[in-house]
Amino acid sequence: MTTIEQILDLARWAPSGDNTQVWRFELLGPDQVAVHCHDTRDHVVYDLDGHPSQVAHGALLETLAIAASAHGLRADVARRPGQPDTHPVYDVRLVPDAAIAPSPLLPVITTRSVQRRPLSTRALTAQEKQALEAAVGPAHQVQWIEGFGGRWAAARLMFNNAKLRLTMPEAYEVHRRIIDWGKTHSSDKVPDQALGVDNGTLALMKWAMASWERVNTMNTLMGTWAPRLQMDLVPSLACGAHFVLRARQAPAGIDDYVAAGRATQRFWLTAAALGLQLQPEMTPLIFGRYVRNELRFTRLDALQERARRLYAQLCRVTGPDPSTAMFMGRLGAGKAPSARSLRKPLAELMK
Numbered sequence: 001m002t003t004i005e006q007i008l009d010l011a012r013w014a015p016s017g018d019n020t021q022v023w024r025f026e027l028l029g030p031d032q033v034a035v036h037c038h039d040t041r042d043h044v045v046y047d048l049d050g051h052p053s054q055v056a057h058g059a060l061l062e063t064l065a066i067a068a069s070a071h072g073l074r075a076d077v078a079r080r081p082g083q084p085d086t087h088p089v090y091d092v093r094l095v096p097d098a099a100i101a102p103s104p105l106l107p108v109i110t111t112r113s114v115q116r117r118p119l120s121t122r123a124l125t126a127q128e129k130q131a132l133e134a135a136v137g138p139a140h141q142v143q144w145i146e147g148f149g150g151r152w153a154a155a156r157l158m159f160n161n162a163k164l165r166l167t168m169p170e171a172y173e174v175h176r177r178i179i180d181w182g183k184t185h186s187s188d189k190v191p192d193q194a195l196g197v198d199n200g201t202l203a204l205m206k207w208a209m210a211s212w213e214r215v216n217t218m219n220t221l222m223g224t225w226a227p228r229l230q231m232d233l234v235p236s237l238a239c240g241a242h243f244v245l246r247a248r249q250a251p252a253g254i255d256d257y258v259a260a261g262r263a264t265q266r267f268w269l270t271a272a273a274l275g276l277q278l279q280p281e282m283t284p285l286i287f288g289r290y291v292r293n294e295l296r297f298t299r300l301d302a303l304q305e306r307a308r309r310l311y312a313q314l315c316r317v318t319g320p321d322p323s324t325a326m327f328m329g330r331l332g333a334g335k336a337p338s339a340r341s342l343r344k345p346l347a348e349l350m351k
Contacts, residue, residue, distance in 0.1 A: 003073075003094075006067075007064060007071065007073075012060075012344070014059040015265070016060075018178040019178070019189055019190055019341040020040060020056075024350065024351045025350050031094045032091070036087070037053070038053070045174060045298075051251075052282065054254050055264060055326065058263075058265070063265055069101065069103040070103075075092050078091050105266070112268055112269055118237075119331070120239075121238060123147075124144075124276075124331075132267055137266070138248075140246060140259075142245055142267070143243065146240070151237050154242040157317050160313065162224065162228040162232040166227060166228070168298050170297065175209065184339040187341075189341070192206070196230060197231060204218065204226075241331065242330045243331065246324045247324045264327045276333060277335075278331040280329045285328050289322075292323070
């Protein structure tokens with residue numbers, strides 16, 4: 001591999017929503033690459049205005065910059081003018097720079113992953129929190145939700161949001177596409193063994209996911225208690241803390257979300273370097289923004305009303321103004337997951 005190909009081969013390990021990998025690479029020369037990105041707003045209810053995808057774009061660009069540091073290169077990034085926000089292009093030039101040292105985050109680029117199972121309830125140390133807060137940079141800050149009371153409040157929020165997620169036909173369409181059944185690893189989806197539920201619940205989920213009619217029937221007869229307990233309530237209680245990554249100013253456009261993605265990836269990689277595991281908790285923020293902007297996201301009126309009530313709960317947990325909240329998750333000490341999403345090989349990501 002050439003140097004630029006080695007860098008891209010590491011950069012492709014950046015996280016993206018449901019492992020969608022919303023980028024492709026076009027080599028323009030030995031030191032220049034165009035990163036062609038897109039969002040999934042037209043068919044993914046979780047990708048409101050493409051902003052979650054734009055956070056992923058930022059995570060990719062930050063990972064690329066960290067990968068470049070292994071070669072003493074600085075990654076200069078410019079968003080190409082004239083491109084729609086739905087399909088932005090980022091021109092990246094790799095520049096030799098004597099001030100660039102290999103990043104200490106390099107070793108965890110490929111091992112960083114999502115852990116959806118319970119973690120240790122050990123509180124984060126002052127040193128861990130200091131390192132994580134420093135990682136996000138001056139334009140962002142970290143809000144901690146910790147202690148049993150904080151974890152319980154976050155757990156109730158996640159548990160209640162999960163009912164919205166599991167009873168919404170628009171969300172079902174997303175889940176149907178992205179779960180890779182019978183797998184511990186998947187190059188372009190989420191393997192079912194990484195979902196964090198027991199085998200009995202997993203079997204019921206697989207049966208139900210064959211059609212929305214089955215999902216609706218199972219929800220009516222059995223409710224959604226089992227998956228919500230296992231995927232949301234218990235993990236939310238079993239962690240060291242929940243966190244909200246906040247911008248110091250309310251985001252005004254795509255560049256602000258990309259910057260938040262870069263900060264998020266530094267935070268996540270720093271957590272991995274500290275031996276901490278992390279799980280994103282974005283659903284409350286996304287559906288809260290639907291409510292705040294008075295946008296309809298489902299054909300079911302009852303779910304629209306539920307989302308309005310959940311927005312009030314979100315404000316009680318994170319504070320009265322969630323507009324600067326760019327990313328939310330839980331983290332704590334624990335084992336790395338045995339099942340996880342992988343990535344498409346570099347050859348499949350080249351234009």
